[in-house]
Amino acid sequence: MITLPSGVRVWLACGHTDMRKGMDGLAMLAQQVLEEDPFSGALFAFRGKRGGLIKILWFDGQGMCLFSKRLEKGHFLWPTTNTGRVSLTAAQVSMLLEGIDWRMPPRVRRPELAG
Numbered sequence: 001m002i003t004l005p006s007g008v009r010v011w012l013a014c015g016h017t018d019m020r021k022g023m024d025g026l027a028m029l030a031q032q033v034l035e036e037d038p039f040s041g042a043l044f045a046f047r048g049k050r051g052g053l054i055k056i057l058w059f060d061g062q063g064m065c066l067f068s069k070r071l072e073k074g075h076f077l078w079p080t081t082n083t084g085r086v087s088l089t090a091a092q093v094s095m096l097l098e099g100i101d102w103r104m105p106p107r108v109r110r111p112e113l114a115g
Contacts, residue, residue, distance in 0.1 A: 004090040009042040012086045014079055017046035019053050023064045026057045034085045038064075043093070051075030054097070069097060077101050 004010070011034055021029070026046055027038040036042060044057040052075050056067040076096060079086045088096065095102035 004043070004093065005041075006090075008090065009040070010045065010088045010090070010093050011036060011042060012045045012079065012088060013047075014084050014086060016049040016051075016078075017055075019046075019048040019055065021046075021055075023057065023066045026055060026066070027064065030057060036085075045088075045093070045096075047076055047078050051078065071099055074099055077103065079103075 011030070013029060013034060017026070017029065026044065029046070030036050030038040030044045034044065036044070038044065038057065039059045041059060041061065046055045046057070047053070053068065053070045054076050058065045058067070076099065088102070092102040
């Protein structure tokens with residue numbers, strides 16, 4: 001499990017991305033399409049057309065890191081918006097990477113009686 005730094009911003013690029021892109025191509029997308037600084041320390045997540053592959057770009061202060069994950073079954077749940085980007089919390093990103101529906105996770109049933 002990868003833990004995220006506290007207070008880190010996470011941006012999802014809505015729609016699908018050409019997964020042949022590497023660090024430089026994804027950094028250009030973060031800068032030009034998402035209108036964010038790829039060297040800010042934020043995480044930028046991109047999903048392929050079929051939905052089973054995700055790439056995350058992150059600048060750690062010394063260099064650019066590129067993480068990827070492929071689900072063997074199913075696909076990553078991805079938003080569709082007009083803005084082209086969505087911001088997620090660290091908890092939502094953790095659920096996303098596990099293949100869980102991060103938009104509406106099941107809530108634990110609240111007890112009716114104490115004791």
